[in-house]
Amino acid sequence: MSRMDADGEALIRTQEPEWASLDIDLQDQEQVIQALVAHPRLLERPIADDGKRAVLGRPPEDVLALLHADD
Template structure:
């Protein structure tokens, strides 16, 4: 089953969801800002994407700057910031069969569908 960490207010997230629905039907939609992922879930996604925590963060968010995360170099602290503030997670994240893809651009998820 495909899962999307979705924010319905985000155009890229909506486009990615539509692409998944077109290819596979209705995925499991997780409104990640309402039901935030755990630190372990984020770490699994980071491993699947083969990226560092900052690469999964919305560094342009005012909250990122307010929390002083630019100067934070501890990966666990960055993961915890995403747990505490799911708004900081880049979206959408698509998960399927032990693989993950970031829907930026939306077509980038096609490799795992």
């Protein structure tokens, strides 16, 4: 997450019933990581990464901005 400007909550599909059933503290990074390893469908996608910066692909314009950042 260090290359993203988003917090950890932005990367999680928190509206999914599966997430609610886990009772995870979003402030506990280790818990969040373990939950995503066990339940990968909860990861918000797509994530674009150019090696320097990463963005969540929603809205798609964020990915386009990343791709054209050096133009």
